[in-house]
Amino acid sequence: MRGGCRLLTLLLLALLRGLCRGREPAPGAVTCGSVLKLLNTRHSVRLHSHEVKYGGGSGQQSVTGVEASDDANSYWRIRGKSDGSCQRGTPVKCGQAIRLTHVNTGKNLHTHHFPSPLSNNQEVSAFGDDGEGDDLDIWIVQCSGTYWEREDAVRFKHVGTEVFLSITGEQYGHPIRGQREVHGMPTANHHNYWKAMEGVFIKPSMDPAKHDEL
16 A cells, blocks of 8 residues: 555656746746847848937837848847846746847837828837837737747737737838838737747746857
8 A cells, every 4th residue: 555655656646747847948948137038920020220310200210021030120129118127047937028128229018009101000119218218118028838938929019009929911111122111000910910030039947148049
């Protein structure tokens, strides 16, 4: 009888260890502090910004989509909803609120109730100074598992206005000829899927100083 109880205990411990391992982040999880490019999977362009302001609407720094994979203005840093809420190296969970800060200009991905210039959807801009803007810089990562994995196509839903970060293919002329309009759409569809691409990814480990350069 004692042998049977011992075997049952060992089996339960093995099961619990397996369940705990299932909740651990995979090595490919996107983490706080990582710097990356985001590819719109429908239109094959990367999320981009630059020191070019919209001529109308808010007049803020424009956000576009570009085809080039090597453009230095397409890097974004993953940050938390507030300072300290997304510590460097912590895997980003599905449903987590984040900010995306444009590396070269220090402005946050932002949207608000202005019409976008080409499609008349909702304007998406880059806003703030040195990574500090306002509550309209916050987005929810929508994915299907526990964590945002690099291989997953995910959506970004804006907290303040409930639109999805999207591209539908409209192209600008001068001075940013050929770049695509980025905007917010009220519905979840194939125009608002994004995938993590090139970047510097902080490994999800107990030592957040370790990182993996790609």
